[in-house]
Amino acid sequence: MAGHAEDADIIVAKNVNKWYGEFHALKNVSLTVKRREVVVIIGPSGSGKSTFIRTINRLEEHQSGDIVVDGIPLTRDVRNIEAIRMETGMVFQQFNLFPHLTVMQNITLAPIHVRKMKKQEAEARAMQLLERVGIPEQAHKYPGQLSGGQQQRVAIARALAMQPKIMLFDEPTSALDPEMIREVLEVMEELAESGMTMVVVTHEMGFAKGVADRIVFMDSGEIVEIGAPAHFFTNPQHDRTKLFLQQILK
Amino acid sequence: MTTDIRSTSWVNTNHPAPAQKPPATEVGVLGWLRTNLFSGIGNSLLTVVTLVALYFIVTNVVRWLLGAFWEPIWVNRKLFAVGQYPLEQLWQPAIVLLMVSLLFGLSAGRWGNIMRNLGIGLGALLLALALIPIGLQAQMVMAASLALLVIGYFIGVRVAISSRWLALAWVLSLPATFVILLGGVNLPTLGVTWNFAPLVESNLWGGLMLTMLLAVVGIALSFPIGVLLALGRRSNLPVVKVFCVGYIELIRGVPLITLLFMGMTMLPLFLPSTWGNPSQLVRAMTAITLFSAAYLAENVRGGLQAIPKGQYEAADALGFSGFDKLRFIILPQALTKVIPAIVGQFIGLFKDTSLASLVGLLELVAVGKAVIQQPAWMGVTGGVAKEVYIFIALVFFIFSFGMSFASRKLESKLGFGKR
Ligand SMILES: Nc1ncnc2c1ncn2[C@@H]1O[C@H](COP(=O)(O)OP(=O)(O)O)[C@@H](O)[C@H]1O
Ligand SMILES: [Mg+2]
Numbered sequence: 001m002a003g004h005a006e007d008a009d010i011i012v013a014k015n016v017n018k019w020y021g022e023f024h025a026l027k028n029v030s031l032t033v034k035r036r037e038v039v040v041i042i043g044p045s046g047s048g049k050s051t052f053i054r055t056i057n058r059l060e061e062h063q064s065g066d067i068v069v070d071g072i073p074l075t076r077d078v079r080n081i082e083a084i085r086m087e088t089g090m091v092f093q094q095f096n097l098f099p100h101l102t103v104m105q106n107i108t109l110a111p112i113h114v115r116k117m118k119k120q121e122a123e124a125r126a127m128q129l130l131e132r133v134g135i136p137e138q139a140h141k142y143p144g145q146l147s148g149g150q151q152q153r154v155a156i157a158r159a160l161a162m163q164p165k166i167m168l169f170d171e172p173t174s175a176l177d178p179e180m181i182r183e184v185l186e187v188m189e190e191l192a193e194s195g196m197t198m199v200v201v202t203h204e205m206g207f208a209k210g211v212a213d214r215i216v217f218m219d220s221g222e223i224v225e226i227g228a229p230a231h232f233f234t235n236p237q238h239d240r241t242k243l244f245l246q247q248i249l250k
Numbered sequence: 251m252t253t254d255i256r257s258t259s260w261v262n263t264n265h266p267a268p269a270q271k272p273p274a275t276e277v278g279v280l281g282w283l284r285t286n287l288f289s290g291i292g293n294s295l296l297t298v299v300t301l302v303a304l305y306f307i308v309t310n311v312v313r314w315l316l317g318a319f320w321e322p323i324w325v326n327r328k329l330f331a332v333g334q335y336p337l338e339q340l341w342q343p344a345i346v347l348l349m350v351s352l353l354f355g356l357s358a359g360r361w362g363n364i365m366r367n368l369g370i371g372l373g374a375l376l377l378a379l380a381l382i383p384i385g386l387q388a389q390m391v392m393a394a395s396l397a398l399l400v401i402g403y404f405i406g407v408r409v410a411i412s413s414r415w416l417a418l419a420w421v422l423s424l425p426a427t428f429v430i431l432l433g434g435v436n437l438p439t440l441g442v443t444w445n446f447a448p449l450v451e452s453n454l455w456g457g458l459m460l461t462m463l464l465a466v467v468g469i470a471l472s473f474p475i476g477v478l479l480a481l482g483r484r485s486n487l488p489v490v491k492v493f494c495v496g497y498i499e500l501i502r503g504v505p506l507i508t509l510l511f512m513g514m515t516m517l518p519l520f521l522p523s524t525w526g527n528p529s530q531l532v533r534a535m536t537a538i539t540l541f542s543a544a545y546l547a548e549n550v551r552g553g554l555q556a557i558p559k560g561q562y563e564a565a566d567a568l569g570f571s572g573f574d575k576l577r578f579i580i581l582p583q584a585l586t587k588v589i590p591a592i593v594g595q596f597i598g599l600f601k602d603t604s605l606a607s608l609v610g611l612l613e614l615v616a617v618g619k620a621v622i623q624q625p626a627w628m629g630v631t632g633g634v635a636k637e638v639y640i641f642i643a644l645v646f647f648i649f650s651f652g653m654s655f656a657s658r659k660l661e662s663k664l665g666f667g668k669r
Contacts, residue, residue, distance in 0.1 A: 096564035110568040
């Protein structure tokens with residue numbers, strides 16, 4: 001059951017289907033992500049992007065198909081789910097920081113209680129991460145005292161503190177004021193350069209072009225097209241992709 | 251400078267414009283009077299009528315108060331405070347007061363917020379009682395309590411006492427209070443009897459002390475039960491859920507007084523026979539706790555519902571187990587949100603404990619009834635009931651109003667350092 005370090009594919013999703021009641025939200029979605037790869041998922045609102053990346057760490061349960069993360073099959077078994085969640089960090093559109101805890105406590109809570117790390121070690125590592133995301137001076141403030149951009153950087157540090165192998169981002173800059181988007185994207189770019197495996201849902205086409213190894217285009221619960229950024233943006237194959245790109249790249 | 255709306259481009263060369271004062275009529279005493287009391291004929295008329303009515307009520311009340319006969323209250327001040335607790339052992343309640351004052355001081359300094367407000371209220375009360383000549387020893391106890399409150403406050407501000415230890419001290423203060431008031435431990439069924447002073451059975455406890463004890467025990471014991479009920483109500487297990495919903499709705503559908511009577515008559519049926527015969531006080535406290543738990547559960551449920559889904563998701567994504575998620579992330583937020591509601595519930599319970607007078611407990615109202623019946627006042631025309639009940643009402647009002655005032659500004663302060 002342990003992860004195979006040699007295995008190049010860290011996320012394997014095969015024919016994943018998901019329904020909300022009668023509504024077919026994911027239709028036979030298959031995607032393989034390699035180690036150290038950055039995959040950007042784009043698509044119109046309601047196309048199932050969030051639903052898909054949330055099935056990877058079981059925030060949503062899929063009804064059929066297989067998902068294997070770092071060699072661990074995603075089943076109903078709580079041990080598998082917890083193992084996969086330890087390997088994957090997630091960053092949300094709304095940050096979802098814990099408002100009753102300081103920045104430092106937000107970052108160290110899971111390492112201490114889930115990874116059973118010593119408090120001192122967890123705090124030392126948290127300071128390193130805060131320096132990495134550029135806000136070491138905010139360690140003892142509460143999330144409510146930070147700007148949106150700062151909060152999202154804390155959220156990234158919080159996820160990284162669990163030393164995940166994979167980072168999932170669900171529209172990390174969509175709730176930010178324009179002048180703060182840059183600071184968050186810079187942190188993500190640095191993370192990608194450091195070799196982190198990333199799956200990113202975003203509307204930031206600059207980031208997609210500059211950082212992604214592959215772009216995945218989703219529409220109505222299906223993957224429509226996958227391609228390297230160079231080809232994807234200049235030479236999209238499917239009509240639906242062309243239409244979407246026309247709309248957003250005007 | 252006005253905007254030229256006909257041209258397509260325009261620059262405000264006056265920017266930034268200096269701020270100006272508001273028009274004169276909206277500020278000052280006259281402005282306030284005009285906008286608040288005399289805006290329009292209807293409002294002016296209403297203001298005048300209210301003022302006239304207020305004048306007659308106040309003058310009549312003051313005339314009655316000045317002529318009223320306050321001696322029964324003054325003479326029975328000890329009875330109102332602690333009931334029939336033996337005079338020579340009053341140092342035991344005094345120790346409890348000293349202990350609670352110190353805890354309030356420490357908490358006010360450490361936690362601030364509602365604790366500081368309550369501490370200020372307690373301080374004012376202690377100061378008043380230290381200055382009124384209620385008796386030299388009692389006054390000294392009040393002064394010493396005030397001193398401990400203040401000292402505790404400064405310690406709490408200066409020293410970073412662990413919140414956990416302070417909370418634990420509060421929890422332990424409750425059983426400690428019982429041991430101190432009783433003069434020892436008396437649990438013959440467990441084979442434990444130990445005492446440092448002649449035992450003072452709980453049927454001798456009374457007055458404001460008993461009223462307070464009933465309310466504090468009611469809230470404190472119902473707290474864990476209420477939290478469990480609230481969590482159980484959201485459980486995925488149908489049996490647990492049905493039990494919790496059933497309990498909450500059943501209790502909320504029944505008046506407290508019926509629970510008190512049931513406690514008096516039926517409690518022994520539910521207890522092992524070896525436990526003997528629980529005292530009146532234990533029976534009343536059981537009824538009050540079970541009653542309060544149902545309401546607390548509903549308050550806590552409100553707090554749980556106010557936690558956004560994202561908090562659960564963030565906790566799940568970080569790999570927290572269900573129990574740790576509740577313990578570290580959900581409950582701390584939910585419970586802080588409902589502190590004002592719980593204070594409100596405490597105030598309600600504080601007043602509702604007066605019902606215990608109907609099942610034979612000598613709390614404040616029952617003491618009042620006893621005082622009215624005292625032979626000494628038989629010759630007073632019209633009796634002394636008016637004075638006694640007004641005094642009791644005043645005591646309830648001072649505490650209730652003080653507590654609700656202390657928690658009033660709380661909601662905004664609990665915003666976890668909002669910007
Ligand atoms: N909890 C839910 N219950 C019912 N329908 C949902 C739920 N979550 C998402 N959906 C539906 O599933 C579809 C895909 O949603 P989502 O994955 O959030 O889209 P995207 O992230 O691409 O904007 C949408 O039509 C949405 O309305
Ligand atoms: Mg989405």
